[in-house]
Amino acid sequence: DAKTTQPNSMESNEEEPVHLPCNHSTISGTDYIHWYRQLPSQGPEYVIHGLTSNVNNRMASLAIAEDRKSSTLILHRATLRDAAVYYCILRDPRIQGAQKLVFGQGTRLTINP
Amino acid sequence: NAGVTQTPKFQVLKTGQSMTLQCAQDMNHEYMSWYRQDPGMGLRLIHYSVGAGITDQGEVPNGYNVSRSTTEDFPLRLLSAAPSQTSVYFCASSYSNTGWAGYTFGSGTRLTVV
Numbered sequence: 001d002a003k004t005t006q007p008n009s010m011e012s013n014e015e016e017p018v019h020l021p022c023n024h025s026t027i028s029g030t031d032y033i034h035w036y037r038q039l040p041s042q043g044p045e046y047v048i049h050g051l052t053s054n055v056n057n058r059m060a061s062l063a064i065a066e067d068r069k070s071s072t073l074i075l076h077r078a079t080l081r082d083a084a085v086y087y088c089i090l091r092d093p094r095i096q097g098a099q100k101l102v103f104g105q106g107t108r109l110t111i112n113p
Numbered sequence: 114n115a116g117v118t119q120t121p122k123f124q125v126l127k128t129g130q131s132m133t134l135q136c137a138q139d140m141n142h143e144y145m146s147w148y149r150q151d152p153g154m155g156l157r158l159i160h161y162s163v164g165a166g167i168t169d170q171g172e173v174p175n176g177y178n179v180s181r182s183t184t185e186d187f188p189l190r191l192l193s194a195a196p197s198q199t200s201v202y203f204c205a206s207s208y209s210n211t212g213w214a215g216y217t218f219g220s221g222t223r224l225t226v227v
Contacts, residue, residue: 032213043117043203043218044156051213087155091213101148101205101216103155 004088004104011110012078020073020107022088027068032091035062035073036103037084044087044103047073083111115139119204119219126194126226134189134222136204144207145187146171146216147179149200156203162187194226 005023012018024033034049048055048062050071055062061074075082087106120135138145143164148156158171160179168179176198178190187206191198201223205216 034215036216041221043205043221044216045218046215049213049215101156101158105155 004090006086006088006104006107008105009108009110011112013112014080015077018075018078018082018109018111020075020086020088020109021070022072023070024088024090025069027090028092030092033062033064033068033071034089034091034101035060036087036089036101037082038087038106039081039084047086049091078109078111080111080113083109085109117204117206117217117219119202119222121222122220123223124225126191126224128194128196128226130194132191132194134191134202134204134224136187136189136219137185138187138204138206138217139185140206140208140217141184142206142208142217143184144209144214145181146205147177147187147189148203148205149173149198150203150221151200159189159202191224194224196226198224199226200224 032049032051035047036044037047038044048057048060050062063072085106085108087103117138146161147159150156157173159177162168162181165181165184181187201221203221204219207214207216
C-alpha cells in the first residue's frame with residue numbers, strides 16, 4: 001500500500017471551515033483516496049473517497065491535486081461533533097483478497113467552541 | 114438501519130478462557146473483516162471474509178478463529194485468551210472488495226484479558 005503523510009494534529013474553531021491535508025507522493029494511477037474518521041470511543045466512519053476529480057457529499061468535500069500527490073479533506077462548517085482522528089488511506093482496486101485498510105496515525109482534529 | 118452490530122461492548126476475561134465476539138450486519142454486505150486497535154497503533158487486520166463459507170487470514174491472525182456460515186454474521190473466536198489480546202476489536206463490512214467501496218464499522222468491543 002502506498003504511504004500517506006498527515007499532520008499529527010490540527011485545531012480549529014466551531015463554525016469555521018477546516019482543511020485537512022494529506023500527502024501521497026507515491027500514489028499509483030489506480031489508487032483511490034479514502035478518508036475515514038474515528039470519533040472518541042467509536043469505530044472508524046467512512047467520510048468520502050475520490051480518484052481524480054473533486055468530490056462532495058453531505059459530510060465533506062475532497063479536493064485532489066492535479067498531480068494526485070496530495071489531497072485535502074474540507075469540512076465546510078466545523079461543529080464540536082467533528083472532533084475526531086481523521087485518516088487518509090489509499091486503496092488500489094486491483095488488489096483482491098487482502099482487504100486491508102492501512103490506517104496510519106491520522107490527524108487529531110480539535111474543535112474549539 | 115442498524116448497520117454493523119458488535120456484542121458485547123465490554124468484556125473482561127481471565128488468561129486461558131475462550132470467548133466469541135459477535136458481529137452482525139443487516140446491509141447484505143459480502144465482505145466482512147475483523148480489526149484490532151491498540152494504543153498508539155493503527156488498526157490491524159485479523160481475519161476477513163469475502164462471502165459465506167469463505168474466510169482468510171489477515172495481518173495478525175494467531176490466537177483467533179473465524180467462520181462465516183451466513184452473510185449476516187461473522188463471529189471472532191478467541192481460543193485461549195492471553196493478555197496480549199487486550200485490545201479494542203472492530204468488525205467492518207463492505208458491499209465490495211474493490212478500491213472504490215467504503216467500509217462500515219461497528220462501535221467496537223473493548224476486551225481486557227487479566
